[in-house]
Amino acid sequence: MNYLVAVLSDRIQAEEAYSALERAGLPLAQVAILGRGYQSADEYGLIDPKEEAWKQVRRMAYWVIPFGFGAGATFSVLTGLNTFAWAGEVGNHIVGGLLGAVAGAMGSFFVGGGVGAGLGSGDALPYRNRLSAGKYLIVVKGSADLTRKATPILRACNPENLQGYADPTA
Missing domain, CATH: 3.30.70.120 (Alpha-Beta Plaits)
Structure with a gap:
């Protein structure tokens, strides 16, 4: 097409x-x-790139954040690092998992298109701006x-x- x-x-x-x-x-x-007086961008199906980027970020976060938690906890168990002495042995593994989950959230944002959503991208946005003008x-x-x-x-x-x-x- x-x-x-x-x-x-x-x-x-x-x-x-x-x-x-x-x-x-x-x-x-x-x-x-x-x-x-005619069709709007939404009626025609001219996608909003920011909306699509946020959908992609959410789809990626659904899988990547739990994976990051598991990977962070596993890394902490395998290495036996005692990075946070105040947390104890089990607490260190939980903190490692939480840090892995944060890394997963960052990955879903940057790879999933959050940067494009923040800065604007694609040709649909300039066309929407011209319609608004x-x-x-x-x-x-x-x-x-x-x-x-x-x-x-x-x-x-x-x-x-x-x-x-x-x-x-x-």
Whole structure:
């Protein structure tokens, strides 16, 4: 599946681009307008990268934190280190497990995408920001031939930005 996304400055320009695609005979079921008065980013399915990153962090934490606890406790038992004398022998193993769990939490955050959630990443966020700024998006979704046919039509409408994407999961 391929996508072609055009960013247009106002509603009139977006409607003109949509009409031009209609006149060219493109299937309108594969063309969408996103913006005020039309579909929102959520309705269209434009994912929020921060939300997806936090989901991934939680999924990883579900497995990595208990594994980290087990690994930390096992390491403490195998090495016999008495790092925390105040905790006693069993307490040392529990503290080792807790430190392993903390390491697992850090790993799920950094590897799972928490940094991307904090800093923002992906192309969906700039498109969401443009929609928030009152811009409009025309999205053509379909085969490579369809997006190739739509490209010169949308380019003639002088969009602020015109970007094509190929869905790697398809």
